[in-house]
Amino acid sequence: MGEAQKGLLSVIEKLKGSTEQEVRIVLLGLDNAGKTTLLKTLASEDVNTITPTQGFNIKSVASHGMKLNVWDIGGQRKIRPFWKKYLENTDLLIYVIDSADKKRFEETGLELSELIDEENLKGVPVLIFANKQDLATASPASEIAEGLNLHTYRDREWQIQACSAVSGEGVQDGMNWICNNIVNRKK
Amino acid sequence: MAEDDSEWIIESIVGYLGSPEWVIPVTDFMENKCTVFDDEDENKLSYTDIHQQYKKLVEKLLENYMQEVGINEQQFLDACTSPFAKSKSLQAVFQPVLATDDFQMFRSLMVQKNTELQLQALRVIKEQNGALPECLTDGVDVMTELQQQEMKILEDVLKKSKEEYDEEMSRRLLIEKQMGSTSSSSSDKPNKGDEARSAALTSSKQSNTSKPTLGSSVQPNLLPAVRAPTKSSESSDANRHQAEEQSSSTEAAAEAYLEEAHREAGFSKPYTELSPSQQEQLQQRAAYLRQQRDKLHALKREKQKSRQAAEPEEPSHTPPLEPATNLEISAEEKKKLQKRKHLADKLKEEVVKK
Known part of the structure; x- marks a missing residue:
């Protein structure tokens, strides 16, 4: 496709001309999975005053010489239909699961598989955070991966990472995977 | 050669971004849509739709412009990435364009616009009533300390810019006087404007030194943008006329305002299920919003009218140059x-x- 046909907005995109590589990441998952807590942990902010998200939050995090723009969209059932408005031009999907909420494993699996089928997320790498590992009742990441049939994903890179957004444990490992993956992809 | 090209292109683009063809639709859009934008950390879902609409608007405007001037996207891009365009002063001009691709920037522009409008509305209400109604001073509408600080900064900036503008104007006037009116034929219109402005300057100086009594239409600490159209009693009469007209003819709008107030207040129950006191609050808020809109619209129309009257029609296809100065x-x-x-x-x- 020629330069002229790509549309004006792609031109404007280049206008910013920043030297930093920008990466758009969308952070999704059921309500109470810990998306906003994870976002705040990434941005090194206080995680004690978080309330259920009615809209969306955005934070920009610098990592490995890249600027990660992370979009955290509310996960309540009535907001989920809005998710697909935020998927365009996404470089990476982070999907957060409450590892202790066994009753909703099926529900979260359905939502994830719907996302995977979205045209805008075609081939987009996905990182799954098996969150809340600090709770005694949390299922291990391997078990969750099996339940989600992750091994059947052939059209994209994927990774599941056990973590606790509250303590920060495992979060950095996930981010390292993201950065390595994006670098490989964009080169 | 390419550099020369980008120089005139960028001059033309900057001219366009300052011209009414760009400024009026973009400002209109922002003023109409900014009310839902607050400075909460969390974004509302509705912001996204508004951002999409904004993208479409800007894309349409720029496409029309490029067609008119006869440049393609590559030239546009080359010009905008040339070193000439990277200067600090030009970056501000490009902000509304960049905001199409940068949600955060768009959001901050909208929040800023909302604050400006509220500030203007508060001033208009203060000006007309002498004081703010109770529902706007405490209780429902208490401002946080942070907001107050922001408003103060905004006020200071506006004041400062008016001062600078006035200074510049009086300086020009002075030079003009010294030059005599040899070029009177070409400078007829700007001259009048300058006189009016310098008159405004002296009157504002007077009012600064001798505090006006209540009831005089000009008060000292008003923003220039708000007071300009209300200078003469005639125009403020017209304002009131328009406002009255509007409020009587827009029954449906009243409901919309109520609804907006309802939404802003964040009550999840339908209006009829709220307690009487909540209903009353909403009514007050709706009345306030209505007042705010009516006044601002009236003011804007007034301003536009006077601008149209003051500006001779210019052929729009030439790259807009800086306003011709009538100095030697x-x-x-x-x-x-x-x-x-x-x-x-x-x-x-x-x-x-x-």
Whole structure:
């Protein structure tokens, strides 16, 4: 496709001309999975005053010489239909699961598989955070991966990472995977 | 050669971004849509739709412009990424364009616009009532300390810019007087404007020194943007007229305002299920919003009218130049003019070639 046909907005995109590589990441998952807590942990902010998200939050995090723009969209059932408005031009999907909420494993699996089928997320790498590992009742990441049939994903890179957004444990490992993956992809 | 090209293109783009064809639709859009934008950390879902609409608007405007001037996207991009365009002063001009691709920037522009409008509305209400109604001073509408600080900064900035503007105007007036009116035919209109402005300047100076009594239509600490159209009692009468007209003819709008107030207040229950006191609060808020809109619209119409009256029609296809100064042309300006002529020639040449 020629330069002229790509549309004006792609031109404007280049206008910013920043030297930093920008990466758009969308952070999704059921309500109470810990998306906003994870976002705040990434941005090194206080995680004690978080309330259920009615809209969306955005934070920009610098990592490995890249600027990660992370979009955290509310996960309540009535907001989920809005998710697909935020998927365009996404470089990476982070999907957060409450590892202790066994009753909703099926529900979260359905939502994830719907996302995977979205045209805008075609081939987009996905990182799954098996969150809340600090709770005694949390299922291990391997078990969750099996339940989600992750091994059947052939059209994209994927990774599941056990973590606790509250303590920060495992979060950095996930981010390292993201950065390595994006670098490989964009080169 | 390419550099020369991008220089006139960028001059033309900057001119366009300052012209009414761009400024009016973009400002209208922002003023109409900014009310839902607050400075909460969390974004509302509705922001996204508004951002999409904004993208479409800007895309349409710029496409029309590029067609009119006859440049393609590559030239546009080249010009905008040239070193000339990277200067600090030009970056601010490009902000509304960049906001199409940068949600955060768009959001901050909208939040800023909302704050400005609220501030203006508060001033208009204060001006007309002498004081703010109770529902706007405490209880429902208490401002946080942070907001107050922001508003104070905003006020200071506006005050400062008015001062600078007035200074510049009086300086020009002075020079003009010294020059005599040899160029009266060309400077007729700007001259009048200057006189009016300097009159405003002196009147504001007077009112600063001798505090006006309540009831005089001009108060000292008002923003220039708000007070300009209400200078004469005639125009403020017209304002009131328009406002009255509007409020009587827009029954449906009243409901919309109520609904908006309802939404802003964040009550999840339908209006009829709220307690009487909540209903009353909403009514007050709705009345306030209605007042705010009516006044601002009236003011804007007034401003636009006067602007149209003051500005002679200009052919819109020429790249807009800076307003012709009526001062004697200095050597530097002569050079500038020559350069422009050169660019125009070149443009002509290119068009003819095509």
